[in-house]
Amino acid sequence: MKLRRLWNSIWPPLVAVILLLAVWQAATSIFQIEKWILPSPSDIVREATGGAAGLWKHTMATLRLMLVGFAIGTGTGLLVAFSLHYIPSLKSSLYPLIILSQNIPTIALAPLLMIWFGFGILPKIIVITLVCFFPVAVAAMDGLTRTDRVMLDYMRMAGASKGQIFRKLEVPHALPSILSGVKIAATYSVMGAVIAEWIGADKGIGYYMMLQKSSFRTDKIFVAITIIVTISLAMFALIALLEKWLVRYKPLKDDK
Amino acid sequence: MMNTEKSASVSGTDIAALEIQGISLAFRKRRQQLPVLNDISLTVPAGKFVSIIGPSGCGKSTLFHVIGGLLEPDQGVVRMGGREVTGQRGLISYVPQKPALFPWRNTLDNVLLAREISGDANEAARAEAREWLVRAGLGGFEKSYPHMLSGGMQQRASFLRGLLAPQEVICLDEPFSSLDELTRSDMQRWLLDLWETSRRSVLLITHSVEEALLLSDTIYLFSGRPASVLHRADVPFARPRRESVIEEPGFLELKREISARMKEEQSKKPI
Ligand SMILES: Nc1ncnc2c1ncn2[C@@H]1O[C@H](COP(=O)(O)OP(=O)(O)OP(=O)(O)O)[C@@H](O)[C@H]1O
Ligand SMILES: [Mg+2]
Numbered sequence: 001m002k003l004r005r006l007w008n009s010i011w012p013p014l015v016a017v018i019l020l021l022a023v024w025q026a027a028t029s030i031f032q033i034e035k036w037i038l039p040s041p042s043d044i045v046r047e048a049t050g051g052a053a054g055l056w057k058h059t060m061a062t063l064r065l066m067l068v069g070f071a072i073g074t075g076t077g078l079l080v081a082f083s084l085h086y087i088p089s090l091k092s093s094l095y096p097l098i099i100l101s102q103n104i105p106t107i108a109l110a111p112l113l114m115i116w117f118g119f120g121i122l123p124k125i126i127v128i129t130l131v132c133f134f135p136v137a138v139a140a141m142d143g144l145t146r147t148d149r150v151m152l153d154y155m156r157m158a159g160a161s162k163g164q165i166f167r168k169l170e171v172p173h174a175l176p177s178i179l180s181g182v183k184i185a186a187t188y189s190v191m192g193a194v195i196a197e198w199i200g201a202d203k204g205i206g207y208y209m210m211l212q213k214s215s216f217r218t219d220k221i222f223v224a225i226t227i228i229v230t231i232s233l234a235m236f237a238l239i240a241l242l243e244k245w246l247v248r249y250k251p252l253k254d255d256k
Numbered sequence: 257m258m259n260t261e262k263s264a265s266v267s268g269t270d271i272a273a274l275e276i277q278g279i280s281l282a283f284r285k286r287r288q289q290l291p292v293l294n295d296i297s298l299t300v301p302a303g304k305f306v307s308i309i310g311p312s313g314c315g316k317s318t319l320f321h322v323i324g325g326l327l328e329p330d331q332g333v334v335r336m337g338g339r340e341v342t343g344q345r346g347l348i349s350y351v352p353q354k355p356a357l358f359p360w361r362n363t364l365d366n367v368l369l370a371r372e373i374s375g376d377a378n379e380a381a382r383a384e385a386r387e388w389l390v391r392a393g394l395g396g397f398e399k400s401y402p403h404m405l406s407g408g409m410q411q412r413a414s415f416l417r418g419l420l421a422p423q424e425v426i427c428l429d430e431p432f433s434s435l436d437e438l439t440r441s442d443m444q445r446w447l448l449d450l451w452e453t454s455r456r457s458v459l460l461i462t463h464s465v466e467e468a469l470l471l472s473d474t475i476y477l478f479s480g481r482p483a484s485v486l487h488r489a490d491v492p493f494a495r496p497r498r499e500s501v502i503e504e505p506g507f508l509e510l511k512r513e514i515s516a517r518m519k520e521e522q523s524k525k526p527i
Contacts, residue, residue, distance in 0.1 A: 151356050151358065153326060157324035158346060158373045160373045164373055168369070249360045
C-alpha cells in the first residue's frame with residue numbers, strides 16, 4: 001500500500017527527467033553541438049565513471065566543509081534564537097537587525113572574509129555558518145513566539161518553572177518551525193560550501209569546477225554539478241526524514 | 257429551601273480549601289480602564305463542589321487567572337487552607353475551557369503532565385494514570401496522540417490531567433461548552449460519578465443552570481461585567497446524587513428560579 005503510493009508519486013517526475021535526458025542526448029547529436037559547449041548525457045556519464053577516483057577526494061573535502069559549517073551555523077542559530085527569546089531587551093534591539101541583515105547576500109562577504117582570515121578552512125566555515133544561521137535563527141524565534149496561549153497559561157498556573165516551560169512546551173511547540181528552517185539551511189550549506197571554494201581553495205568540488213572552467217572541460221563541470229545536486233538532495237531528504245521521525249504527531253497547522 | 261443571601265457567609269467551623277475575599281480587578285488599556293471583577297468573595301469548603309454561573313464575558317475566566325496567580329488583583333486576597341496565597345502559582349489544578357492537550361505528547365504523557373511539573377511522575381503515578389484512563393473509557397488510547405481522539409475523549413483526558421494533579425483544589429473553566437448536547441450529558445454523568453468517588457474540592461464555571469444544579473453543593477450567580485456576586489444558592493439534593501434528580505419537582509423549581517434571575521441580569525446588559 002505505502003510503497004505503491006510512494007511509487008505513484010515518484011514515477012511521473014522520473015519519466016519527465018528521463019524524457020529530458022533523451023531530448024538532450026538527441027539534440028546534441030542531431031545539431032552536432034560541440035562537446036565544450038554542451039556535452040551529451042552519455043559524455044557526462046563516461047567522464048564521471050572515468051574520472052571518479054580523482055573526484056572522490058574533492059567530494060569528501062566539500063562534504064566535510066559543508067557538514068562542519070552546517071552544524072556550527074545551525075547550532076549558533078538555535079543558541080541565538082533561544083537567548084533572544086529569554087532576554088526581551090536583547091530581542092527588541094537585535095531582532096530587527098537580524099531580519100534586516102537577511103537582505104545582505106552573505107556570499108558577497110566571502111572575499112572580505114578571505115582577506116581577513118586567509119585561505120584556510122576558517123573563512124569558508126564562517127561563510128557557511130552565516131548562510132545557515134539566518135534561516136534557523138529566524139524560524140526558531142518565530143516558532144517560539146507563536147507558543148499557544150492556553151497551553152502557556154496552563155503551564156504557568158500549574159506552577160511550571162521557566163526551564164520546564166521551555167523544555168516541555170516552547171521547544172516542542174516550535175519544533176516544526178525550527179525544522180523547516182534547518183531544511184533551508186541544509187540546502188544553503190551546500191551552496192555556501194561550493195561558493196566558498198570558488199573564491200579560494202586548493203581542494204573541493206568548487207575548486208575542481210574552477211580548474212575545469214579554465215580548460216573549458218564542460219563535461220567535467222557537469223559531473224561536478226551532478227554531484228552538488230546529489231549532495232543537496234541527500235541533505236534535504238535526511239532532514240525531511242528527521243522531521244518525519246521527530247514530528248510523528250500531527251502538526252498543529254493541519255488541524256484547520 | 258433556597259439560600260439567597262446577598263453575600264457569601266463563611267462557615268466558621270472548618271477551614272475552606274479555597275477562599276477569595278473582596279477581589280477587584282480592572283484591565284488597563286492605554287488611558288482606559290476596563291473594570292472586570294468587582295469585590296468578589298466566595299468560598300469552596302474542603303471536599304465540596306461549587307459552581308459559578310454568569311453571563312458571557314463577565315470575567316469568570318479572569319477570576320480563575322487571579323486564583324491561579326496569573327493576574328494580580330487590584331484588591332482582595334486569595335486564601336487556601338487559611339493561608340494567604342494571592343499571586344502564587346502552582347497551587348490549583350486547572351482545567352482550561354479548551355482541552356489544550358499537548359499535540360506532541362501521547363494521552364498517557366499528557367495526563368501525567370501536572371505530575372511531571374511537580375516532579376513526581378514516577379512508576380506509581382504512571383500506573384495510577386493507566387488505571388484512570390481505563391476508567392475514563394480511554395483504555396487502549398494511552399499511546400494515541402490527541403488528534404486521534406474525539407472531542408469528548410480529549411475533554412476527558414484534559415479532566416484526568418487535572419484530576420491527577422497533586423493540588424487539592426480543581427478549577428474547571430466551562431469544560432463542556434465545546435461539546436454537543438449528547439456528549440455533554442454523558443460527560444456530566446461521568447464527572448458526577450467521578451466526583452462522588454474522589455470528593456476533591458471543585459470550583460466549576462458553567463453556562464448551564466441544569467449542569468450547576470446537578471453537580472454542585474453551592475452555586476454563585478455572577479452579574480454582567482464588571483462581575484460581582486449577585487446570589488449564592490445552596491443546592492439541597494442529597495449525595496450521592498444520581499442523574500435522575502433532574503426530573504424531581506424540587507430540581508425543576510430551583511432551575512426555574514435561577515434561570516429567571518439570570519434572564520433578568522442578562523436583560524440589563526446594554527446592547
Ligand atoms: N488580558 C486582557 N486584557 C484586556 N482585557 C481582557 C483581558 N482578558 C480578558 N479581558 C476582558 O475582560 C472581560 C472578561 O473576560 P473573561 O474571559 O474573564 O470573560 P468570561 O466570563 O470568562 O467569558 P466567557 O463566558 O465568554 O468565557 C472581557 O470583556 C475581555 O474582553
Ligand atoms: Mg471564559
